Every structure is written in C-alpha cells, then in structure tokens.
Amino acid sequence: MAEKVTIATVARHARVSRQTVSNVLNSPHIVRQETRQRVEDAINALGYRANQAARQMRTGRSRLIAARIDPTRDGINGSVLDRFLHGLTETADAAGYRVLLYTATDDDREIATYGDLLGTYELDAFVLVGTKYGDPRTEWLADRDVPFVTFGRPWDALDAHPWVDVDGAAGTAQATRRLLEAGHRRIAFLGWPVGSGVGDDRRAGWRDALRAAGVDPTGLHRETEDGIAEGERLMRDLLVTVAPSAVVCASDSLALGALQAIRGVDPPVSVIGFDDTPVAAAVGLTSVSQPLGEAAARCVDLLTGVLDGAHETPTPVLLQPSLALRHTA
Amino acid sequence: MAEKVTIATVARHARVSRQTVSNVLNSPHIVRQETRQRVEDAINALGYRANQAARQMRTGRSRLIAARIDPTRDGINGSVLDRFLHGLTETADAAGYRVLLYTATDDDREIATYGDLLGTYELDAFVLVGTKYGDPRTEWLADRDVPFVTFGRPWDALDAHPWVDVDGAAGTAQATRRLLEAGHRRIAFLGWPVGSGVGDDRRAGWRDALRAAGVDPTGLHRETEDGIAEGERLMRDLLVTVAPSAVVCASDSLALGALQAIRGVDPPVSVIGFDDTPVAAAVGLTSVSQPLGEAAARCVDLLTGVLDGAHETPTPVLLQPSLALRHTA
DNA sequence: TCCAGAAACTTGAACGATCCAATCCTGCCT
DNA sequence: AGGCAGGATTGGATCGTTCAAGTTTCTGGA
Structure with a gap:
C-alpha cells in the first residue's frame, strides 16, 4: 500500500505548514483564497483524510x-x-x-x-x-x-x-376519525395496561376522538400485555360483551390477534393497528405509520x-x- | 466532572511507571504477580480505561x-x-x-x-x-x-x-423431508429466478430431497422475484397446473403469498417458508430458521x-x- | 517613506498510549 | 564476597492532529 498520507505530507506538497493545512480544514475563512486552493488541490491529489484518532486526541471529540x-x-x-x-x-x-x-x-x-x-x-x-x-x-x-x-x-x-x-395520540385519533367517517360508532380500543406513557397516550387519542364525535367511550376498551395471543383473547371478549364494529389497537401485535378473533364474523369488523410493521403490510392491515x-x-x-x-x-x-x-x- | 484518569495517574497511584501499567494491560505475564495486583487495584479504584484514540495512534488499530x-x-x-x-x-x-x-x-x-x-x-x-x-x-x-x-x-x-x-439447501431439504414424512408426494417449490447463488442453493435442497425419496421434481417448481403478490400469483398457477399438496418456499414473502393463494382450498395445502421472520411467527407459518x-x-x-x-x-x-x-x- | 496594526502563516508543545532500548534489581552460583 | 544472568522496571521517542504563541507579510494612513 502507498505511504501513509498525513497532514505533513499535504503541507510539504502544498508548500505550507501543517497548521495552515489544519486551518484549511477547520477554519477555512482565515486562510487566503489562493493558499486554500493550493492546499485543497494537494489534499485531493494525495487523497488525504484527517486521521480521526489523532484529531480526537487533541480535541477530545470522537464524532x-x-x-x-x-x-x-x-x-x-x-x-x-x-x-x-x-x-x-x-x-x-x-x-x-x-x-x-x-x-x-x-x-x-x-x-x-x-x-x-x-x-x-x-x-x-x-x-x-x-x-x-x-x-x-x-x-x-x-x-x-x-x-x-x-x-x-x-x-x-x-x-x-x-x-x-x-404523536401517538394523534395517530390513534386519526385512525378513530377515519372509522367514524366510514360510519362506525361502536369503535373499541385494544391497548396496554394503564401506566405506560406510550400506551396511555395512544388510548387518549382514541378516547378524545370518540368524545369529540359525541360517542361515549366507556366500556369500549380493554387492556393487556402486548402479544398476538393476548390480542385475540381480548378481542373475543369485546365481541361478546360490546360487539364493536371496529377496533383501534395500540400495536400491530394486538391488531393481528384481533384479526384472528374476528375471522368469519359478519359483517366484518374493521381493524387498525399501530406501527406499520412488515407484518401489517404482509397481511393487509391498516396501521398507523411512524415517520x-x-x-x-x-x-x-x-x-x-x-x-x-x-x-x-x-x-x-x-x-x-x-x-x-x-x-x- | 472528576479529573481525567490516564495511565500516568494509575502509575502514580500504584507507585510504578507508566510502562508497567501498560504491561499489565497488554502483556500481564511479564509482570510480577504482586505488582500486577497493585496496578489492577489502582485501575479499579480510579476507574481507569485505556484511551482508545491514543492506543490507536500508536498501534494503528481501532478495534x-x-x-x-x-x-x-x-x-x-x-x-x-x-x-x-x-x-x-x-x-x-x-x-x-x-x-x-x-x-x-x-x-x-x-x-x-x-x-x-x-x-x-x-x-x-x-x-x-x-x-x-x-x-x-x-x-x-x-x-x-x-x-x-x-x-x-x-x-x-x-x-x-x-x-x-x-446451509440453505440443507434447510429446504429438511423442510421437504418433513413433508415427505407427513405423506406428501406432490411437493412444489416456489423460488427465485435461476442465477442467484442463494436461490439456486435452496431449490437444489428441495430437488435433491425429492429425488432421494424417488419423487420426480420436474415441473413442480416456479420462479419469480421475491414478494408476496408474486408468491400468490405463482401459487395459483401451481394449484391449477400441478395441484401440489404442499409447497416449500425460498422466502417467507413467497410463502405468505402462497398462504393467501391456498386460502379455502380443501384439503389444505401445507406451506413452509424460509427465514423464520416475525411475519412467519405471527401468521403461524412453519419456516426454516437460520441461526x-x-x-x-x-x-x-x-x-x-x-x-x-x-x-x-x-x-x-x-x-x-x-x-x-x-x-x- | 515609514510605521502601526491586522492578516497570514510558521513553529513548538501537548494530547495519552505503546514501543524500544537501557538500566536496575534480585537471587543464585562459584 | 563478587560476579552474573535474568527478569522487572524506567525514560525517552513516537503516532497525527490541534492549540497557543511567535514571526513574517501585507495594508493603509500620516
């Protein structure tokens, strides 16, 4: 391999001092245009790259x-x-x-x-x-x-x-509004136990969207640990107790469970998940997508x-x- | 924040030279047990950690x-x-x-x-x-x-x-053998176009396993780019043309497509995917799992x-x- | 023309570790 | 007691960069 190219090599090649090369790299404005050009040419010609370890040693920053x-x-x-x-x-x-x-x-x-x-x-x-x-x-x-x-x-x-x-609440609210616009009124929510910031936030979005539309959310939600099996279990419960026509879920895992629970139910229950995971894309699940x-x-x-x-x-x-x-x- | 701890700090604390500390770190065997212990105690007491940038400058290795x-x-x-x-x-x-x-x-x-x-x-x-x-x-x-x-x-x-x-071939072969043991004979394969090493390898495993069991694989396979829709399309084609009772796929995407194609088909067609992705776990798809x-x-x-x-x-x-x-x- | 002051550039030192070569012990043998 | 071998320890140089301070060059006003 070729000789190692250091700041000194560049300096020699451009007939300036090491410090001037350093200045071209770190404070270009204090170097005269003509000199700067000469140094930059040398850098390109030699393929010089500042050694990060040496820089770090002096500056204390590793990038x-x-x-x-x-x-x-x-x-x-x-x-x-x-x-x-x-x-x-x-x-x-x-x-x-x-x-x-x-x-x-x-x-x-x-x-x-x-x-x-x-x-x-x-x-x-x-x-x-x-x-x-x-x-x-x-x-x-x-x-x-x-x-x-x-x-x-x-x-x-x-x-x-x-x-x-x-904004998770905005996501579930958006999902809920979409269902409302499609004519749904009994829109349930499948989420996580009270106490997790993310979970509570997502539930709040659903709740507030329902209230804003004049629908009472009481009794329409269920809480559980995340997981497909858990989602399925709770969805079955919801179907029996409150018979929702749609459900918004705090995660795609829960939504997937819900999908399994509603298989064969007629008329079909709408389901919206959260996170837009590959699984959602694969099974055709509508889902809230994070940027x-x-x-x-x-x-x-x-x-x-x-x-x-x-x-x-x-x-x-x-x-x-x-x-x-x-x-x- | 506390004073920066260097190798010199440790040396002073353990009443030895810098080099001895370095030796304890890099060639412990050449340091007397007692001294080594003293140095190690100092390192622990001070919470010393070798600065990687400095080390790298000297050794040229970044780890x-x-x-x-x-x-x-x-x-x-x-x-x-x-x-x-x-x-x-x-x-x-x-x-x-x-x-x-x-x-x-x-x-x-x-x-x-x-x-x-x-x-x-x-x-x-x-x-x-x-x-x-x-x-x-x-x-x-x-x-x-x-x-x-x-x-x-x-x-x-x-x-x-x-x-x-x-060993992808071993994976598809194992999948194929499992299907054979379950009594299947018409076991199809859904894979990628000839020319990709991975794809050809996986197809070979299926083919050889069939042959070893005395089944002629001719006409039982289809090739396409990866994707759920593609998998579904080819599986429909297979159902119509050769009516397999099981199918081994080169990926979970293809397998997922196959699953959609066979929905409602009776008796059910067995499907095995490849990669054991979360999607497979989610939909209950048997799949070849890579370690x-x-x-x-x-x-x-x-x-x-x-x-x-x-x-x-x-x-x-x-x-x-x-x-x-x-x-x- | 000369000089102050700014701008441009150069030189020496330092960052913290490792390597090399030289020195110092220590114990052992004669 | 003296010498010696061997391992343990020490001081100095070094990696490539930036910082701080020093020197030269340039500019403009009197």
Missing part, C-alpha cells in the same frame, strides 16, 4: 454517536428499530458523525456500558430509544452532562432533556445542535404519524 | 468493525439483518471490538465509504452481508488486504475469502482470528438451519 440495538423482542417491533437505525446512520453520516452500536440486557449493564464507551471511545453522544418513568439511564447521562437525545418522550418531565417523538426516518434525522439535528454550538437546550420535536391504508379499514 | 445497515427492503427480511447485527454487536463486544454502522445506496458508494472509513477511522475489518457473483466490494477489499468476512458464500470461488453461511446469532458469532471469530494472529486464511463456516414448526406444515 461517534452510540445507539443501542435490542435483541428483537416479540419480533414484530424489531423492524421499527431497524428502520430507525438506518435513518440514524444515514443522517449522522451526512452530518459527519458515525453510529456505534451497543447492547445491554438491563439498565445497570447499559449504564456500565455508557461508562465504558465514554471512557475508552470518548463518545460524543447517545441516542436512546424508548424511555420509561424515572429512567435511570437518562438520569445518569444528565448527571454527567453527556449529550443525548431520546426517541420517545420523557413522560414524567417533558423538559428534562432533548427528545423526538411521534421513522424523519424521527432519526431530527434526533441527529438535535444532537449536532448541542454538540456543535448552542448551549441552550433545544426544543423537543413531536412528529405526526400517518395512516397506512390497507384493506382492514 | 472497530464496520457493518452495513440496509434500508429495510421489502420489510419482511429486515428483521434478519436486525437479528444478525444484534448478534454481531454482542459477540464483538465480548471480543473487545465495537460495531460501526454505515449505509450505501450502491456498490460504488459503498466502496467509497470503505476508503473513508479506513482513512479516517482506521477500521480493523468489515462484515458484509450477502454477496453476489463477481462482487466488486470483496474484490476491492481483498486487493487492499483489508480483513473482512462475508455472511453468505462467495458463490464463484469458495476459497476467495473467509465466510460464514447457513443468526451463531452466524454473527462465527463471523467475529473468523475476524479476530485474522486480526489477532494467524496469517493463514481461516476455514469457512457452514451452519445448519433448523425448522421452526408452526401450524402450516
């Missing part, structure tokens, strides 16, 4: 962002993370950052990993996907002034740290804002989901 | 492995990559490496990215998922002696470079083998898939 990759849980929601990570990588790249993966089995280990990543790699920032009430991870990071963004609101204190989220690429991009925006300048806490971003229409509603 | 994250293609196969990446991150971590993500829209850009990653981050190795005949990427990497492993065989030259793969975590682990093994020592090209690894039994077969 690396960490993101966690989960073991695919129930499998269905896996692809959400997948798409988000792709968007993150793409946008971060454009902003001059790279994405480093890590995993952890529980919060304690995850925090230990933070320490490791910060200590050995001097990571610039973290992106956390999903947070819960009183999340120890965000607390740890905030205590140490480590820049981070969460994809998912901090439900207990909306101004605790920068975040990007998708994941956009969410990832905004996460990077917030981070670069914090990293490259402004000390003020950036404004949180709340994105609007859309409805992926298929044939179940 | 970073690059992996590509694709835009989720048809969505269904996304989770395969997801699970593989998770496994990769986990195993690499255990081996002291970290996984860096990159994306690219085509081969040229991907190769440009290699140059960038190698130049600026001095990446130690690449993991490529899926290769095609005469892949320009592997060629580029091999030309420059950049260590890399592919998950997927180099179909044109099996000893071209280290690889890990799952993705294991595959990722072996990729890391091969890489660390190349990176940490032996100059000889390591032996490729061919893993056996298993059958995830559900209610479609």
Whole structure:
C-alpha cells in the first residue's frame, strides 16, 4: 500500500505548514483564497483524510454517536428499530458523525456500558430509544452532562432533556376519525395496561376522538400485555360483551390477534393497528405509520445542535404519524 | 466532572511507571504477580480505561468493525439483518471490538465509504452481508488486504475469502423431508429466478430431497422475484397446473403469498417458508430458521482470528438451519 | 517613506498510549 | 564476597492532529 498520507505530507506538497493545512480544514475563512486552493488541490491529489484518532486526541471529540440495538423482542417491533437505525446512520453520516452500536440486557449493564464507551471511545453522544418513568439511564447521562437525545418522550418531565417523538395520540385519533367517517360508532380500543406513557397516550387519542364525535367511550376498551395471543383473547371478549364494529389497537401485535378473533364474523369488523410493521403490510392491515426516518434525522439535528454550538437546550420535536391504508379499514 | 484518569495517574497511584501499567494491560505475564495486583487495584479504584484514540495512534488499530445497515427492503427480511447485527454487536463486544454502522445506496458508494472509513477511522475489518457473483466490494477489499468476512458464500470461488453461511439447501431439504414424512408426494417449490447463488442453493435442497425419496421434481417448481403478490400469483398457477399438496418456499414473502393463494382450498395445502421472520411467527407459518446469532458469532471469530494472529486464511463456516414448526406444515 | 496594526502563516508543545532500548534489581552460583 | 544472568522496571521517542504563541507579510494612513 502507498505511504501513509498525513497532514505533513499535504503541507510539504502544498508548500505550507501543517497548521495552515489544519486551518484549511477547520477554519477555512482565515486562510487566503489562493493558499486554500493550493492546499485543497494537494489534499485531493494525495487523497488525504484527517486521521480521526489523532484529531480526537487533541480535541477530545470522537464524532461517534452510540445507539443501542435490542435483541428483537416479540419480533414484530424489531423492524421499527431497524428502520430507525438506518435513518440514524444515514443522517449522522451526512452530518459527519458515525453510529456505534451497543447492547445491554438491563439498565445497570447499559449504564456500565455508557461508562465504558465514554471512557475508552470518548463518545460524543447517545441516542436512546424508548424511555420509561424515572429512567435511570437518562438520569445518569444528565448527571454527567453527556449529550443525548431520546426517541420517545420523557413522560414524567417533558423538559428534562432533548427528545423526538411521534404523536401517538394523534395517530390513534386519526385512525378513530377515519372509522367514524366510514360510519362506525361502536369503535373499541385494544391497548396496554394503564401506566405506560406510550400506551396511555395512544388510548387518549382514541378516547378524545370518540368524545369529540359525541360517542361515549366507556366500556369500549380493554387492556393487556402486548402479544398476538393476548390480542385475540381480548378481542373475543369485546365481541361478546360490546360487539364493536371496529377496533383501534395500540400495536400491530394486538391488531393481528384481533384479526384472528374476528375471522368469519359478519359483517366484518374493521381493524387498525399501530406501527406499520412488515407484518401489517404482509397481511393487509391498516396501521398507523411512524415517520421513522424523519424521527432519526431530527434526533441527529438535535444532537449536532448541542454538540456543535448552542448551549441552550433545544426544543423537543413531536412528529405526526400517518395512516397506512390497507384493506382492514 | 472528576479529573481525567490516564495511565500516568494509575502509575502514580500504584507507585510504578507508566510502562508497567501498560504491561499489565497488554502483556500481564511479564509482570510480577504482586505488582500486577497493585496496578489492577489502582485501575479499579480510579476507574481507569485505556484511551482508545491514543492506543490507536500508536498501534494503528481501532478495534472497530464496520457493518452495513440496509434500508429495510421489502420489510419482511429486515428483521434478519436486525437479528444478525444484534448478534454481531454482542459477540464483538465480548471480543473487545465495537460495531460501526454505515449505509450505501450502491456498490460504488459503498466502496467509497470503505476508503473513508479506513482513512479516517482506521477500521480493523468489515462484515458484509450477502454477496453476489463477481462482487466488486470483496474484490476491492481483498486487493487492499483489508480483513473482512462475508455472511453468505462467495458463490464463484469458495476459497476467495473467509465466510460464514447457513446451509440453505440443507434447510429446504429438511423442510421437504418433513413433508415427505407427513405423506406428501406432490411437493412444489416456489423460488427465485435461476442465477442467484442463494436461490439456486435452496431449490437444489428441495430437488435433491425429492429425488432421494424417488419423487420426480420436474415441473413442480416456479420462479419469480421475491414478494408476496408474486408468491400468490405463482401459487395459483401451481394449484391449477400441478395441484401440489404442499409447497416449500425460498422466502417467507413467497410463502405468505402462497398462504393467501391456498386460502379455502380443501384439503389444505401445507406451506413452509424460509427465514423464520416475525411475519412467519405471527401468521403461524412453519419456516426454516437460520441461526443468526451463531452466524454473527462465527463471523467475529473468523475476524479476530485474522486480526489477532494467524496469517493463514481461516476455514469457512457452514451452519445448519433448523425448522421452526408452526401450524402450516 | 515609514510605521502601526491586522492578516497570514510558521513553529513548538501537548494530547495519552505503546514501543524500544537501557538500566536496575534480585537471587543464585562459584 | 563478587560476579552474573535474568527478569522487572524506567525514560525517552513516537503516532497525527490541534492549540497557543511567535514571526513574517501585507495594508493603509500620516
């Protein structure tokens, strides 16, 4: 392989000092146009690339962002993370950052990993996907002034740290309104137990949309842990007790269960899921779709804002989901 | 925040020189037990972590492995990559490496990215998922002696470079044998156009298993691009022309299409898919399951083998898939 | 023409780890 | 007691970049 090209090689080739080359790269405006051109030509001719390790040593910044990759849980929601990570990588790249993966089995280990990543790699920032009430991870990071963004609101204190989220309530409300417009009145909701921020939010969207249309939502909802079997069980219960003509679900897993429960029921019950997962696309399930690429991009925006300048806490971003229409509603 | 802990801090604390600390970290065997213990205690007490940038500058090695994250293609196969990446991150971590993500829209850009990653981050190795005949990427990497492993065989030259793969033929053969044991004779195959290594391999497994059982596979297979709609179309064709009692598919997408085509057909046609994606689990589709975590682990093994020592090209690894039994077969 | 001040560029030092070569012990043998 | 071999330890140089301070060149006004 060719000789290693360093800043000194470029300097020699352009007949300037190392520092001038460095200035061309980092503060071009203080270099005379003619000199700058000469240096840039040399950089291109030699194929020079600034060595990140050396730069990092001096500046203390790695231009690396960490993101966690989960073991695919129930499998269905896996692809959400997948798409988000792709968007993150793409946008971060454009902003001059790279994405480093890590995993952890529980919060304690995850925090230990933070320490490791910060200590050995001097990571610039973290992106956390999903947070819960009183999340120890965000607390740890905030205590140490480590820049981070969460994809998912901090439900207990909306101004605790920068975040990007998708308006779940708006999504379920939109789904509900669509069903109302189609003439449905008895629109049920299948969701998660009270207490999870995301779940409560999605249920609220459905409830408020019904109320706005003058329909009383009382008794029309059921709660359970996520899962296809659970969804099927609760949907059967709903069919017997309140006989809804349509149902909005907090996830595609629940919606899939609901679909199985209503098989053969006539007239057909409309079903709308949440997350627009591949499964939904595969079975033709109408589902609320999150703009994941956009969410990832905004996460990077917030981070670069914090990293490259402004000390003020950036404004949180709340994105609007859309409805992926298929044939179940 | 606390004072930065460097190797000098540890040395002072343990009353030894920097070099001794370095030796404890890199060649523990040459340090006297008692001294080593004292240094290790100091490391723990101070929470010291070797700065990777400084280490990298001297050694030229980053302990970073690059992996590509694709835009989720048809969505269904996304989770395969997801699970593989998770496994990769986990195993690499255990081996002291970290996984860096990159994306690219085509081969040229991907190769440009290699140059960038190698130049600026001095990446130690690449993991490529899926290769095609005469892949320009592997060629580029091999030309420059950049260590890399592919998950997927180099179909044109099996000893071209280290690889890990799952025996697709064994998977379809196993699926076929299961159907044979269940009494099926007219077992069709839904696959991809001739010319893709993976597709041809999977078809061969089905064909050979049929022949071994004395069944003539002629006319029992159909080829198409991947996709649910395509699968449905071809399955309808098969039903009309050869009326199979079971079908083995090259992917879950095709299998899903097949499932839709056979809805209402009596007696029910058995279907087996490939990849054991979340969709398969969701709809109860029996599917060939690839040991993705294991595959990722072996990729890391091969890489660390190349990176940490032996100059000889390591032996490729061919893993056996298993059958995830559900209610479609 | 001369000089102050700004702009442009150059030089030396530092970041934190590892490698190399030289020195210091320590115990052992004669 | 002296010498020696061997392992353990030390100091200095180095990786490629940026920062801080120093030097030269340019510009414009008196």
